[in-house]
């Protein structure tokens with residue numbers, strides 16, 4: 001008999017959610033995590049859309065270590081000279097079903113793994129799953145150092161690099177077009193200074209995205225999220241683009257934080273951490289085999305993440321896929337059948353959920369973003385030129401149309417219309 | 428602030444003598460070597476004056492970007508997770 005019903009590799013959001021749901025249903029579950037504690041190897045930008053965890057642990061935000069509830073959104077287009085910012089605030093974000101929170105993963109993941117442990121899982125860290133354990137080809141568990149641990153099913157929730165899904169032959173090597181590299185700094189600043197600087201009330205947060213100059217025209221952008229007592233700031237750039245860059249990523253990061261629109265936001269703050277992580281952004285085209293006999297693939301390991309140019313979303317998909325994987329394993333346990341005949345139900349569940357529906361809705365996004373470099377260079381410049389002219393007075397005035405037309409012509413009216421049309425159907 | 432100073436704010440436990448990444452420059456082309464010097468967020472790949480690729484494992488953020496950048500070149504890199512208790516330990520994340 002196997003040591004456990006299920007072994008989960010990785011105590012990130014996907015893994016801990018799956019473990020929690022399976023243990024709640026009475027299954028015996030082991031979670032192995034390579035960090036000293038859950039979360040110590042993990043990085044995100046900052047914003048967790050609450051809806052998916054809300055379904056599993058209603059009202060979770062009251063007990064979980066969330067940082068701030070996001071009530072303000074900003075999108076900035078930067079050139080070397082100018083900054084154009086849209087600033088949006090809405091009371092609609094107050095509704096728990098629409099809410100989103102900034103999070104820091106070390107604390108948040110430790111909390112969620114703690115919930116799984118409370119529900120009855122064994123969580124072992126630090127432990128690295130080095131390989132899958134097989135008996136006559138059948139997956140029967142994992143190998144972690146000297147230890148052989150057995151289970152009826154193994155859930156691979158080991159993140160974007162998923163070495164195990166590759167070893168299991170479920171996932172191909174990642175291509176540099178399919179992932180972005182994110183570099184991030186956490187800058188400590190008092191809650192009061194953050195509230196004042198960003199015009200926020202106690203507990204309220206802001207999300208800001210930056211296009212244009214931060215990525216030096218490469219496919220990518222910058223982000224800023226307010227935490228309780230710190231600011232998360234970073235860059236996300238497609239790896240194949242970074243390889244063409246004229247500057248090193250750490251230097252681009254430093255230029256971004258020193259740029260005129262950003263520097264005053266961080267004034268007086270102290271960098272307390274510098275981190276980096278890959279972001280899967282290949283969309284549905286990079287989906288690996290999601291299930292096979294005795295194994296399932298979840299979260300970032302399954303490429304369930306979207307980069308829509310203006311925002312990265314993966315945490316709610318990781319949680320959603322974790323819950324659906326758990327449902328499937330619970331069914332397999334009831335039927336006493338862990339073959340793909342039952343486990344393939346995970347794929348059907350995903351298809352019928354927001355997770356795969358979103359992947360399908362945005363299936364053209366990776367291609368659109370990669371093949372529309374104008375979004376990252378010419379269009380931010382276009383916006384700059386129009387607004388710079390609108391607000392610059394240095395002699396006789398001109399009609400608005402006369403001011404804007406030359407700039408639009410420079411960017412190309414046809415391009416603009418084409419990209420606008422395609423973009424609205426992809427993003 | 429340069430990247431070395433930023434890295435010094437992190438907590439690392441270095442596994443002396445047991446690097447989790449090993450590079451084989453002879454299996455790389457010039458484009459791959461250049462890419463590594465650009466894409467690593469920690470700036471751990473540099474070129475010496477003979478054009479040889481120098482890699483410093485201490486300071487690795489375990490992102491996997493270098494792995495992906497040379498994935499098309501078989502044998503160019505052995506990339507693994509550090510052994511348990513070693514590597515970066517994020518306190519924020």
Ligand SMILES: Cc1cc2nc3c(=O)[nH]c(=O)nc-3n(C[C@H](O)[C@H](O)[C@H](O)COP(=O)(O)OP(=O)(O)OC[C@H]3O[C@@H](n4cnc5c(N)ncnc54)[C@H](O)[C@@H]3O)c2cc1C
Nearest residue numbers: 010012013014034044045047129158159182299300314315
């Ligand atoms: C810079 C950046 C910004 C982002 N911004 C956002 C955002 O604002 N909103 C959003 O929703 N998403 C965002 N994302 C995406 C989001 O962070 C991921 O989609 C999400 O973290 C995926 O969760 P996961 O549980 O699948 O994987 P992970 O969180 O990566 O968890 C994998 C776990 O497995 C462990 N592990 C790996 N291999 C092994 C092994 N062999 N043995 C044992 N343990 C192992 C790891 O230590 C880790 O704990 C961002 C990502 C990045 C990098």
Ligand code: SF4
Nearest residue numbers: 467487488490491493
């Ligand atoms: S894993 Fe990331 S930080 Fe480490 S060497 Fe590779 S690119 Fe640099």
